[in-house]
Amino acid sequence: MAKAHHLSIETQGSGDTLVFLHGFCESKEVWTNFVRPLQQKFNTITLDLPGFGNNTAERSDYSMESMADYVKDALEELDVRKCILVGHSMGGYVSMAFAEKYGNLLRGLCLFQSSALPDSQEKKENREKTIDFVERNGVEKFIQSFVEPLFYSGNRERLQQEIEMMKQLGKATPQQSVSGGLAAMRDRPDRTHILKDANFPLLFIFGKDDPAVPLEAALQQCHLPGNSMAYFLAETGHMAMFERAYETRKALEKFAETIFG
Template structure:
């Protein structure tokens, strides 16, 4: 299904009945990453998945897709569906968007799960990496994407999950260079949302012990600082692939609580 936001088509799916759960994908992903989660969670809930700006079947609206602008596209979908409140699960960039949504529309939030994500702004090192990636995207996009996808997985899982990694690469390469750059800039410029996270009564963080993108110790410290429950999984950045069964149990419990 499609809703228009700033004259751009925003793609979403709407499955099941009950309390609403919104699933937001990460960078270089799209709503199909949630297929297994939708199948399970929609048995008792209404599940909405959205292709964020420049990803999947949703177009670009500019050269910077801020997390706030992406949150506004989510609001447009929920308004179309007449959904007033929802529980959000955001993977990586999807977590940043969920927090931006919570800041803009606090009354629409039942709870938030940050999955392989953080409420922190980019570190100086991460900021520099994003700037380098942005420049490389203009010159050698395919190589950049292929390399980036492999680096999301725990090192010991890359050979075991080679077929799954290739599928993720195929989906990622459908994203236009403009979409890559706009999202990269949006993530790079985002601000710390720790206070926003703390203000949400129902909250959870899920982190991979071997996540090559988000250092587990830093996430653990953030969880302690914000008094947010933290679930540790024995994987990298891609919990929905590397620890699918464990993740499904955790998300089912979170949505139910």
């Protein structure tokens, strides 16, 4: 495995393993404060997905499947044989690709404000427009308008520091990764069959005011697995690890304890 992996993985704590995958134009830093209390009971792994954070070596493939392969290789290197995978937004799309290819490695999966559904035609067109905007105007201009709407309007004032951190992470993302990530999210397939066929438990975390995963999309999928829990949060946008950190952490902790015993 490439040495670059060592730059972009952090593992803390001991016990059963929880693996956290960040979203688009984010990095493992979004999980830093969130996972700290969990390290008293679990081994937590956060990593930078290819193209993001400290993992920005040039690549030709930004597909969800390719990122899932990267996660699998990283877990092999760390000698993790079974884990609960927690994927936020794009990290959830990667988690679904991982479940399709390497479901035998999963004890459970948390779609943290994410979806197994493909992009609608309208969303695909919006991704195309965003790629065009980024290529014409640059990453910084895109990030300036992209980040704040991810947070519920009533939470923005108290979370100015987190919003600023997200902007800095986004602005540091190479243009190739932004365009490649957008195209890969646009092209990802419908993976609701993975939810229906899952032989491991699932936890869904949704924000009722999430602009990226609307409530209707959430309701279409949370009943599909044979064993699932769903947690809906009012006055919460797309960034519940900041907006509702305590509640989401407790939900995840309970889910993990149910699985690991």
